[in-house]
Amino acid sequence: MRYIPSGPAERKKLLLALGLEHAEQLFDSIPETYRLKQPLDLPPPHSEADLMAYFRGLSRNNLDPHDSAVFLGGGAYRHFIPAVVDHLISRAEFYSSYTPYQPEFSQGTLQSIFEFQTLICQLTGLDVANASLYDGASALAEGILLAHRVKRRRKVVVAGWVHPDYLRVARTLTETLGIEIVEVGAGGGGVVEPEAAARALSGDSAALVLQQPNFLGRVEDAEALCRAAHKAGALGLVVVNEAVSLGMLKAPGSAGADVALGEAQSFGIPLSYGGPYLGFMAVRSEFVRELPGRLVGQAKDSEGRIGYVLTLATREQHIRRERATSNICTNQGLCMLAATLFMATLGKQGMRELAQQNRSRAEYAKAVLSRTPGCRVPYSGPSFNEFVLRLPKDAAKVHRSLLDKQIVAGLPLSEYFPDRTQDLLICVTETNSRAQIDRFAQEMGRAL
Amino acid sequence: MRYIPSGPAERKKLLLALGLEHAEQLFDSIPETYRLKQPLDLPPPHSEADLMAYFRGLSRNNLDPHDSAVFLGGGAYRHFIPAVVDHLISRAEFYSSYTPYQPEFSQGTLQSIFEFQTLICQLTGLDVANASLYDGASALAEGILLAHRVKRRRKVVVAGWVHPDYLRVARTLTETLGIEIVEVGAGGGGVVEPEAAARALSGDSAALVLQQPNFLGRVEDAEALCRAAHKAGALGLVVVNEAVSLGMLKAPGSAGADVALGEAQSFGIPLSYGGPYLGFMAVRSEFVRELPGRLVGQAKDSEGRIGYVLTLATREQHIRRERATSNICTNQGLCMLAATLFMATLGKQGMRELAQQNRSRAEYAKAVLSRTPGCRVPYSGPSFNEFVLRLPKDAAKVHRSLLDKQIVAGLPLSEYFPDRTQDLLICVTETNSRAQIDRFAQEMGRAL
Amino acid sequence: MSVQKNPPRRREGLLFEKSAPGKRGCEVPAWDGPVADALDARWTRDEIEGFPELSEREVVRHFTRLSRLNYANDEGFYPLGSCTMKYNPKVNEKIARLDGFAEAHPLMPEGAVQGCLQVMADLERYLCEITGMDAFTLQPAAGAQGEFTGIKMVRAYHQAHGNPRQIVLIPDSAHGTNPASAHLCGYRVEEITSDERGCVHLGDLKERMREDVAVLMLTNPNTLGVFEREIGEICRVVHAGGGLVYLDGANLNAFVGVARPGDMGVDVMHTNLHKTFSTPHGGGGPGSGPVGVKEPLSRFLPVPRVVRHESHWKWSSDLPHSIGKVHGFYGNFGMHVRAAAYILANGAEGLREIAETAVLNANYLRKRLEGTYHLPYASASLHEVILSDRNLEKFGVRTLDVAKRLMDYGIHPPTIYFPLIVKGALMIEPTESEGIEDLDAFVDAMLRIAKEAEEDPEMLRKAPHTTPVGRLDEAAAARKPVLRWTPPVRPEVS
Amino acid sequence: MSVQKNPPRRREGLLFEKSAPGKRGCEVPAWDGPVADALDARWTRDEIEGFPELSEREVVRHFTRLSRLNYANDEGFYPLGSCTMKYNPKVNEKIARLDGFAEAHPLMPEGAVQGCLQVMADLERYLCEITGMDAFTLQPAAGAQGEFTGIKMVRAYHQAHGNPRQIVLIPDSAHGTNPASAHLCGYRVEEITSDERGCVHLGDLKERMREDVAVLMLTNPNTLGVFEREIGEICRVVHAGGGLVYLDGANLNAFVGVARPGDMGVDVMHTNLHKTFSTPHGGGGPGSGPVGVKEPLSRFLPVPRVVRHESHWKWSSDLPHSIGKVHGFYGNFGMHVRAAAYILANGAEGLREIAETAVLNANYLRKRLEGTYHLPYASASLHEVILSDRNLEKFGVRTLDVAKRLMDYGIHPPTIYFPLIVKGALMIEPTESEGIEDLDAFVDAMLRIAKEAEEDPEMLRKAPHTTPVGRLDEAAAARKPVLRWTPPVRPEVS
């Protein structure tokens, strides 16, 4: 097999050194009855050329991303990825190494994580960030668990439009610990009324959760909501699933959040049909010992040279086992590196401009689409790069007919909320050109 | 500019250190009259996203290589490239460094070249190979110049079907030195008769040149031809432009060649619309000091450790200036590395099997195509992965009509030889599936 | 004399230290439409304080330099036990980056992503065949999340039978994620002791196997690299008590293609695609931890499930007893493609050759090192061998010193101090991806270190000596953690 | 004591030494058709003797290790004078690898490669604008081939005027390719001496400018980094004698966007895309050396030419006076794409910023190093500065020692001993791709080395001390050249 360095000659030599005659003897400790009598029923070994041809064929069974106009968001965002990201994450030193248990041989990874932690703190306006979690959805679950540990209360209030899949995951991951997740619906403007949230909070509320911008793309009043949470003695958890918005919207920390968490796929990580993505979490410093996942800290050697190490490991499963803050072990290392590279490359100005341009393009699309007869934007308040468009007829049908024109007309909200048959959730990023937007509006007009 | 590390602040600091006020002063030594009064008339600076979009658009104006069946050879061959090739040549240590003038900082490049030289010697059956030349065509010119230097004779006999572009380049590059290139046509079998070649050779012939397999894909009798050359006191030069054939056909050195040269694009180098490719040259050891281009040799340091260095530099222009063996300086370094990786990855067995399979597929195509009514293969002798198909009507027209079916039906020979209006030069490699070949034959039948 | 032959290398500063105002490494694309009015200031922020400003060149140079401070599996031996640091085929990286895959949005209509669905359906089928389980979910993002998912299904199963039960049994040699995952599912953990062979103490198991035990989490081969021969009996005992058996399949590499957990009585298991199936470890992830179940548990699998509908693949959430979702979308698809490609590249023969070679390599190392290093358990080894520092104690040299010193020989240290049941454990897993040359180099280094322990223990205790930084003081770092860069406080200008 | 803190690193063996029978790193694709009959043995070979047999894993590890023995421009300062080791933008690599480009066969019908033709037409146009020339050919594969092409056109021009002439004038400071290229075109070379400013000695030029002089090959700025201010007068003198002026444009980076050779009287020139236009140096190539001409020479350009025909691009060979072809196809297209992308990324402002920054950096280094190191020519520097070892002579330290010692500081040495008119030259070209941090680190290292020369010259003469191998004996290597691996001769078995 081409991936294995030992050929027949070397194999023989090694067997000889062990005094064995054939490889089967290596498995003497596995009871005979369990050993396979015939080979597995799998396709035959593929040469590299055949492998490539097979998967290229499959990949071409997907929609050609360069021959279509895609207006999909809803938790995964198509953004431009500078070439440096892939170039650098493809260096064997990064991608073929593992968790930096041995710091003297892993300063590259460790320093990158330290930089990532810092960047996330700067973006969220909070004090400490960890080295990544699986994805935004599990980050929300971990955030709820953290609030539960800190507050020793069992209720969590979810305010308004939080990504429905995040909530499902959070439920799966927290319900057996007796945590109850209560949802407070949004008001007519597509955002939650802080008063409604306040009413739902009580003495057994560990946290209030809001998403910024929310699932419908609207900007929530995070400040008022966090204030309400604090009043009830609960933590304010802000979920971000379009991380690009952090270049423009008030930092969660400045809005009063105790925990900011979410998904940073937007930062240099390809859509890749839903994963691998990048969960992140940042908290106020008082909660550092309750953080789940890996943390990197600064250290020194005997000559006083600065280096970086995994630290506060006593929070983690390999030391504290069932009393750990989380069960996470392998995290999203290389995605973390991609995000670090993305943030470093765009930099302070780039992050701001990117956010602004996303909004400009989305506002433009909002304007031209809402001029299409029969269409309107039901929530008129501030939004970022997503918005709801309400059609005069069944949105899923229109969506299907536009697909034939190589346009993916956002997400029919009926996929998540069966009664919302006329709504499309539309996302516009810097990858959608003006020509695409105009064509979308035009074809929408025809389809209605 | 994003590629420049100094920003406005740093720029100011550096100017200050020089006691300058503005950058224009840096150019005081360029007479005022020559300095541009207005900016160059070029397109505006492109963001990376716009750049990528522009070039992706252009690349999609070419035929989609994965949605078509291409049967083109004629000096450039489509072969499968293992992923390791691109992965490794993309390492910054290889691709962003330069000619290894400083061996202690360049052992990676130097050892690779030493390995390449060895591999080429093994493949060609000769003693010494250089570190690359520009391409096969210029390698032929360099080979002729070498023969001219060695033999001090002014005539070169070209036997049979050598790539016409190679000859054109060789003429451009050698004619001013008074070298005369004489062509001996091929016989009816698509190969040159050794007797005819012998007749053309004389006491002022420096070399006989043959291509193996020749431009029409036929296997020449290299042994007899080299014998004839030697008899006339000339060198035998064997040109190889489909390097994959070396896995199967007799090594030029074993056939009596004094010089083997040609194009190694087939070894891991993308078609890339004609370049960069990889010229190579190997010679008998007596001619080592007449070799053009770079050479790497083994050396030792004071502790006896083995290392590699550029050597025999006195042949080269930077030392010997106008008396150098060639003017070449920058060569095809990274292509050399790609070829080394390709050869190492395929290895002894892979090279053989690849050659065999190319021939099997070509023979299959020959068989099915020649069954198409009206078509025939005019030269029936041994060939490798190319052959001529003679159609009952204008080949260029048929070629154009098959293009509409996403089939590139080889090369109409009329492009090089206006009188050969019915011939297609067809190449089949391991990248052409049986289904493609069958479809080709089917559509050919329809087009006739 | 102040001249040094080896002048100190410059430390590579942090991104933030290299930043200077006005620079950027990437511009946003040109936009020819109207610019949106600014949002009200109550919604927006000022500039991101402290965020770096760098050119593209600087970013590349910074991270290229950082990369060179790392040791790579592609560079040399990396016998990190329990992590299966095998070769990551380059073609898999290319495949995962094909535009059609890399740019597929997870909420695309199914008709526009048939290629992705096919990959996932293929992989589920391959995994079933390889493990002998009946159905797989690809959602879990890593092994630990797989454990959670598996135990959660166990819980749902017991719940459906009237009682979720309360206890999860876990051998004392197990990985820390096992108890942590069990806990997250609301279970209490009880430890099973290991017997003198390093295996589950059958008597202890029998004693603890009461009716409130939901599941036994077994690792096989266990973290000592020893096959739990009595797995048949173990399963019988647990099943007899109404419990289920969970297999931590992290060590599948030891017997892939040779035997199947599904044939041994296992009810539910996870496998780590980043171990046996070669998806790159990426400096700590991303991984993928698919979970396989036997039929009785399949109605609890996470949704959505990829199913065939006429000539197409579709997502179905029609599984009323499902535990729900554990991932925002469908799991780490990028890893699924790579693993599927790996399985196809290998075929049945190739997979078996993997196990054979991995076990061969581990036993070769054991043979050459035992004696010089203490072998705490004499049981037959499969894919990894556990040694300890007992023989070096008399020189005051510990496992940590051996590990650090290996770096001076250009070799990555094994996993150390795990499993916990071995004092000063050195957990060595060569995988099938090492040839004799590198195995021997490792052996040579280990033997030389044992000699150095005798001759110059002090030097060992200060190792490594040749790395970019020396031994770092981790204890001090944890005492006063510095977890982010902060701008230097400027002395006030007077 | 035999214990060493720094144990010797293993030498990475050759491919051939690692080979073992029966292995391969890549299989050929499956073929479901008939296998061709074997060719007659007279046409075929036996196995390729000595050819390596390795797994993919071994190939990757071998070359990854080799790569780590290299120093990379992406890693640090690389001031190789005359080579313009600037940053290679990563996006250009991605663009050149787009399937549509990378898989385009050069003999495709024009309609199937409009994208490629557009790129080439664009690039020719950009280069004309940047240099002020009237037409460009992209065929030459590197600068030296560009020189040949240019001089060959000069010859054709003179020939067309009745006499090819016999002599090419070249300043003594010129690069070795200039005389070599002139010679290859059948010309005799005469050297022009440099004056005390390092520039063309006008008197000498006038004297030598006879009617059999075909062309003057001028480098501007010259290899001392000094602008030939009198280029106007130089061109007048040459033109007056019926000669032409060739510009070696290797140093275009010094004034791109600031001034244009075409405005100075130059008739023909080459430019190196791998210098000014950032295509990667690749460890020695591939490069690309487009040649630009003024109108009177354009009818001699190599064929084919890319031309517009209605709404399409076409190849045309309709140029009866063409010198013919210098490349098998159209030149190094892969480099053309990258250069075009680089020009588009920069725009006019960006290109000018390049020249400004390159000159700024060179002058900063000059300012900080002159005095400590001897500055042989006091003329104003543009993009590079030439120093010499004169001030270190008294310690017995030479340029070579300084170069080798720089490696111990983690910095690539400058070009040394070139140009030949400076004894012990250190030719330092920082390019625009270096920021203050790296410039200062270089200065610091150079100043420390000057001090070390005083304090410990012996140590310098033995440098480098920290590289994978020490100073290699190049003279011995040339005396008994070993240019390939050969199998070890086995002692006969008795």
Ligand SMILES: Cc1ncc(COP(=O)(O)O)c(C=O)c1O
């Ligand atoms: C035996 C064992 N179980 C479980 C795990 C956890 O897997 P993961 O890191 O993928 O979450 C590991 C990982 O190291 C392991 O070695």
Ligand SMILES: Cc1ncc(COP(=O)(O)O)c(C=O)c1O
């Ligand atoms: C001044 C000068 N001229 C010509 C050349 C030759 O260019 P190339 O190496 O591209 O053939 C060089 C290359 O180093 C050079 O520096």
